Amino acid sequence: MTIHTEQRPAEPEPQAPPPHPEEPTGIGTQLLRIGVSLVVPVLAILGLYFAGNVLLDEDSNRVIVVVMAIIVGVFGVFGLYYGMDWLINRMPDRYRDKVRPFAFVGPAIVILAIFLLYPTFDTIYRSFRDPTNASFVGFENFSRIFSDSEFLISLRNSVGWVLIVPLFSVVIGLGFAVLADRLGRRGESFSKTFIFMPMAISFVGASIVWKFIYNFRPEGFGDQIGLLNGVWTSLGNEPIAWLLQEPYNNLYLMVILIWLQTGFAMVILSAAIKSVPEDIIEAARIDGASEFQVFRKVTIPSISSTIVVVATTVIITVWKVFDIVFVMTGGRFGTSVVAEKMVTEFFTFRNSGSGAALAVVLLIAIIPLMIANVKRFREQEETR
Amino acid sequence: MTAVGQEVRATEMAGPKPTFMSRLLEGWIIKLVILIIVIIWIIPTLGVLISSFRPADAVNTNGWWTVFTDFGNNEWTFSNYDQVLNSIGFGNAFLNSLSVTIPATVIPITIAAFAAYAFAWMDFPGRNIIFVTVVALLVIPLQMALIPLLSLYVDFDLNGTFPAVWLAHTGFGLPLAIYLLRNYIGSLPSSLMESAKIDGATHFEIFTKLVVPLSVPVLASFAIFQFLWVWNDLLVALVFLGGEPDVRVVTLALRDLNGSRGEAWHLLTAGAFITMALPLAVFLGLQRYFVRGLTAGSVKG
Numbered sequence: 001m002t003i004h005t006e007q008r009p010a011e012p013e014p015q016a017p018p019p020h021p022e023e024p025t026g027i028g029t030q031l032l033r034i035g036v037s038l039v040v041p042v043l044a045i046l047g048l049y050f051a052g053n054v055l056l057d058e059d060s061n062r063v064i065v066v067v068m069a070i071i072v073g074v075f076g077v078f079g080l081y082y083g084m085d086w087l088i089n090r091m092p093d094r095y096r097d098k099v100r101p102f103a104f105v106g107p108a109i110v111i112l113a114i115f116l117l118y119p120t121f122d123t124i125y126r127s128f129r130d131p132t133n134a135s136f137v138g139f140e141n142f143s144r145i146f147s148d149s150e151f152l153i154s155l156r157n158s159v160g161w162v163l164i165v166p167l168f169s170v171v172i173g174l175g176f177a178v179l180a181d182r183l184g185r186r187g188e189s190f191s192k193t194f195i196f197m198p199m200a201i202s203f204v205g206a207s208i209v210w211k212f213i214y215n216f217r218p219e220g221f222g223d224q225i226g227l228l229n230g231v232w233t234s235l236g237n238e239p240i241a242w243l244l245q246e247p248y249n250n251l252y253l254m255v256i257l258i259w260l261q262t263g264f265a266m267v268i269l270s271a272a273i274k275s276v277p278e279d280i281i282e283a284a285r286i287d288g289a290s291e292f293q294v295f296r297k298v299t300i301p302s303i304s305s306t307i308v309v310v311a312t313t314v315i316i317t318v319w320k321v322f323d324i325v326f327v328m329t330g331g332r333f334g335t336s337v338v339a340e341k342m343v344t345e346f347f348t349f350r351n352s353g354s355g356a357a358l359a360v361v362l363l364i365a366i367i368p369l370m371i372a373n374v375k376r377f378r379e380q381e382e383t384r
Numbered sequence: 385m386t387a388v389g390q391e392v393r394a395t396e397m398a399g400p401k402p403t404f405m406s407r408l409l410e411g412w413i414i415k416l417v418i419l420i421i422v423i424i425w426i427i428p429t430l431g432v433l434i435s436s437f438r439p440a441d442a443v444n445t446n447g448w449w450t451v452f453t454d455f456g457n458n459e460w461t462f463s464n465y466d467q468v469l470n471s472i473g474f475g476n477a478f479l480n481s482l483s484v485t486i487p488a489t490v491i492p493i494t495i496a497a498f499a500a501y502a503f504a505w506m507d508f509p510g511r512n513i514i515f516v517t518v519v520a521l522l523v524i525p526l527q528m529a530l531i532p533l534l535s536l537y538v539d540f541d542l543n544g545t546f547p548a549v550w551l552a553h554t555g556f557g558l559p560l561a562i563y564l565l566r567n568y569i570g571s572l573p574s575s576l577m578e579s580a581k582i583d584g585a586t587h588f589e590i591f592t593k594l595v596v597p598l599s600v601p602v603l604a605s606f607a608i609f610q611f612l613w614v615w616n617d618l619l620v621a622l623v624f625l626g627g628e629p630d631v632r633v634v635t636l637a638l639r640d641l642n643g644s645r646g647e648a649w650h651l652l653t654a655g656a657f658i659t660m661a662l663p664l665a666v667f668l669g670l671q672r673y674f675v676r677g678l679t680a681g682s683v684k685g
Contacts, residue, residue: 044491045551063479072487077494085588100587101508108499108558109514114536115529115555116521122532176421179414187415193671194422197429200667201660202616204635208642208656209428212435212649223446225649227431230447259425320525323618327639342527343619352531359527370523377519 032091032099036084037106041114043080044107047072081107120363126356133352141357154336155361157250161321161337164251166314168258170307173265177273178295180266192270196263203260203323210256211328216241246334253335256324261317265310272306273299312369319365338362429660436464436653443650464654468641472651473629474658477637481615483546484625484633488553488614489607495554496561497569497603501591503562504570505577515566521559529556530623537624544631548624556620557610568602569595604673612663612674634659 084103088096130137145151176195180188198206215226216239224230229239243249276299284294300307322339329335331344338358346355435448437460451458469475502508503515533552537543572595580590596603614620618635625631627640638655645651667674 045547077491081494081498082588085586089586098508101502101506104498104502104506104587104591105508105514108495108562111495111551111555112518112521112558115533115552116524116559117517119529119532120524123528126531172421176418179418182411182414183418187418191418191422193668195425196671197664197667198425199674200612200616200663201429202618202635202663204618204638205616205656205660208638208652209432211642212431212653213428215649222444225444225447227427227447227449230449259428262425316523320527322527323635326618327642339525339527343530343623346531347623356531359525359531362525362527366523366525370520373522374516374519377516 029095029098032095033102033106036088036099036103037110039080039084041107041110044077047076123356123359123363126352127360129353129356131349131351131353137353141353142361144354145357145361150336151341151358153334154331154338154341157334157336158319158338160250161254161257161318162315165254165257165261165318166311168254169261169265169314170269170311172258173262173267173310174269174307176262177266177270178299181270181273192263192266195266198260199263201260203256203321204327206256206260207324207327210259211243214242214252216243243329243335244333249329249333249335253324253328256328257318257321261314265314268310269303269306272303276302312372316366316369320362432653432656435649436657437461438464438650440464440648440650443653464650465658468651468654468658472637472641472655473632474634474637474655476629477632477634478658480631481633481635484549484553484621485611485614487546487550488557489610491550492554492557492561492610493603493607496558496565496606497596497599498591499558499562500565500569501587501595503566504572505590506587515562518559518562522563524559526556526619530619534623543624544626544628546625546631549620552620552624553610553614553617557613561606561610564602564606565599568599572598601673604670608666608670608674611666615663 081103085100088100088103091099126133127141128136128138145155173195176192180191183191201209212225213227214229215224216229217224217226219239224233224239228242233239242252245252280302281294281298284298289297320339321337322343325331325335325337325340326343331337331340336344338361342355342358342362345351345358431448434451435443438448438451439459439461442459469478503511529552534543537548542548576594577590580594585593616635618639621633621636622639625633625636627636632640638652638659641648641652641655
């Protein structure tokens with residue numbers, strides 16, 4: 001991603017203070033900048049490390065752990081920044097202004113480098129190496145992913161998830177937003193809360209909630225306690241083990257994520273619908289357009305960019321879905337997906353090579369979105 | 385602009401006048417459709433909530449919906465919660481989740497706020513390139529970081545400790561935090577900063593006394609978002625913290641319960657509700673702030 005950014009020189013931003021007259025930046029300044037960037041994260045990590053160890057060794061009251069954690073988190077980290085600023089104020093004049101920004105931004109850069117940048121490159125590196133990261137194997141991990149039937153199933157499923165879940169989330173979310181818009185204000189916000197609520201539930205929690213819905217008992221082993229089989233058998237059918245029905249079980253798992261994500265789509269799309277200018281809609285109505293025509297010819301085109309943003313956002317979430325499959329089926333019965341397979345490969349089969357390769361597959365699919373993000377950001381900055 | 389008023393105006397101006405009856409009918413159809421969708425959306429959670437208060441026998445012999453048909457004979461109990469919280473360890477897990485979540489929310493906010501201020505109001509070499517990198521890092525899948533971080537943690541003997549998860553969540557949350565905060569802090573009026581500077585305030589004073597108080601709404605949005613994200617996370621906790629009872633968080637406890645007693649629905653439903661209670665409360669109480677952080681937030685790796 002740095003290649004992309006380096007093609008264009010960085011534009012100075014309008015709100016930026018005017019740059020200092022160019023003086024040569026000495027080695028001393030550079031060293032101080034690096035030092036200042038490192039001090040806070042290193043001290044923070046050490047502090048957290050010892051605090052954490054002490055608290056764990058004590059094996060003591062959890063409430064104390066929580067309180068200590070808050071103190072370390074809030075005051076500890078803030079205190080480090082305060083200390084850095086105090087130090088910088090005591091530096092010689094010519095260093096002060098050049099070093100100070102790095103006391104502010106340095107810790108973030110160092111942490112991003114350790115926890116995101118370095119791992120990204122290391123994962124790419126490992127994806128070309130054998131299961132124990134001991135020797136190079138070229139593209140072997142990748143050729144295995146794209147030929148082995150197990151991996152192909154997870155790729156197929158992931159693509160299915162990415163196509164189906166965003167489609168349903170956006171369509172249901174949009175439909176609900178449009179209909180709720182015609183209720184009174186109280187009724188609207190009340191009904192929206194229920195659709196939105198699953199957003200607060202963890203994927204694990206949601207999985208348990210839905211596993212209960214899909215619960216199955218063979219005939220003769222008592223009443224069905226899963227709602228779906230309860231309804232199904234009351235219609236005179238044999239009970240079905242829903243989660244074992246390949247390949248439809250994938251759809252049943254997708255329902256969970258649709259349930260979780262529709263609220264997000266609905267809230268964002270609802271805001272967009274409300275921002276469509278009233279007079280355009282009135283004009284269409286005066287011209288004799290039916291409500292459905294107004295929706296199709298006026299509302300949809302005006303919110304199309306929001307629909308794209310919402311769909312993209314849901315796609316990213318869906319592409320990385322791990323918990324639902326992990327908890328519901330463990331990836332068995334033909335339900336594995338790439339993100340879940342990656343964890344299983346590495347942690348169950350101890351294969352760092354193919355685990356890393358699967359992570360790289362996840363990343364590669366997201367790179368276009370990354371570039372789009374950066375582009376959109378640059379355009380925004382130009383129009384600020 | 386209520387929907388009703390709108391309707392009336394529209395029909396006055398449009399050509400063929402719909403009858404009073406057809407308008408009434410349309411209104412009822414909309415209400416009915418909304419009601420059906422809401423019921424479908426609420427039923428799964430409702431089933432869990434009801435079952436968690438039913439005795440084990442009842443949960444396992446008939447469906448939870450029979451409480452509505454067989455109204456007189458219902459028994460209710462807290463013993464599922466008692467068992468899950470005390471003997472299965474969800475009580476401890478709840479406190480562990482708090483010890484993970486609160487610092488993992490506060491630390492990234494502090495670090496990001498300083499960085500966001502620098503990106504918005506300070507001048508330093510590489511500012512634009514670094515910020516563009518932050519934007520690019522927004523969507524990096526979490527999975528890219530797992531394997532190398534784990535081996536790093538093993539080398540430093542950090543794995544399985546709270547600080548390991550705090551730092552991991554800090555790293556994964558930072559890009560979004562910096563991005564959100566910088567956009568907000570950058571949009572504060574520059575006249576404000578300049579007058580403060582003329583009054584002799586240092587950057588540190590401007591930041592703590594001016595910028596932070598003004599940024600409370602965006603800090604709150606991110607805090608809620610990160611809180612829910614960390615609380616609901618399974619993957620990071622699974623990899624860096626593990627399932628030892630002294631550190632195990634609620635999501636992991638629920639997943640373990642599902643693994644060991646996958647058909648004990650009176651316990652599973654109570655456990656599920658314990659993991660859901662706090663995020664639901666936070667969400668319902670602070671919905672307004674949450675919506676704001678949402679658009680940018682869901683892109684998070």
